[in-house]
Amino acid sequence: MTKNLNDFFDHLEAHNFQNETDQQIVKKLLEAEENWPVSIDTVSQFLELLEKEIGGVINERSLEELLKKYNQNLTKYAWNAESIPYVLDIFKLTEEATLNEICSRLFNKKDN
Numbered sequence: 088m089t090k091n092l093n094d095f096f097d098h099l100e101a102h103n104f105q106n107e108t109d110q111q112i113v114k115k116l117l118e119a120e121e122n123w124p125v126s127i128d129t130v131s132q133f134l135e136l137l138e139k140e141i142g143g144v145i146n147e148r149s150l151e152e153l154l155k156k157y158n159q160n161l162t163k164y165a166w167n168a169e170s171i172p173y174v175l176d177i178f179k180l181t182e183e184a185t186l187n188e189i190c191s192r193l194f195n196k197k198d199n
Contacts, residue, residue, distance in 0.1 A: 108180050109193060115180075116190075119173035124166035130190050137174070137186070140167075145186035147178040 120127050127133045134145065141149045154171040157164035174186065183189045 112177050112180055112189060113193065115173045115177045119170045122166055122170035122173065130194075134187060134190065145174075146184055147175060150175050150178075 116130070116133075120133050123133070123136070125136075127136065137145045137150075137153075141153050143149060150171055154168060154175070157168035157171065161168060177186065177189060181189055183192065
């Protein structure tokens with residue numbers, strides 16, 4: 088999965104997602120990426136960064152734990168702490184258990 092984040096933005100602007108929920112998920116993903124402290128070019132890159140920070144699978148619980156870590160040192164992790172709530176919001180919009188599952192589903196819709 089190497090989808091360029093600009094492609095997601097273009098699809099979002101063109102209202103190419105079939106339902107409002109998917110549009111909201113993509114908006115949240117883009118907002119999270121925009122608030123991350125380093126530049127990110129692809130969704131895969133963002134997922135890899137999060138997996139490295141978490142040390143495993145990106146799910147709601149692991150993100151909540153990561154946010155707690157960031158909130159303990161906002162001087163160092165302010166941008167990261169700003170980004171994670173957007174990703175957490177995604178889990179309120181879907182039944183899927185991991186961020187990888189969510190992104191894979193969105194990519195499959197756009198690639199077909």
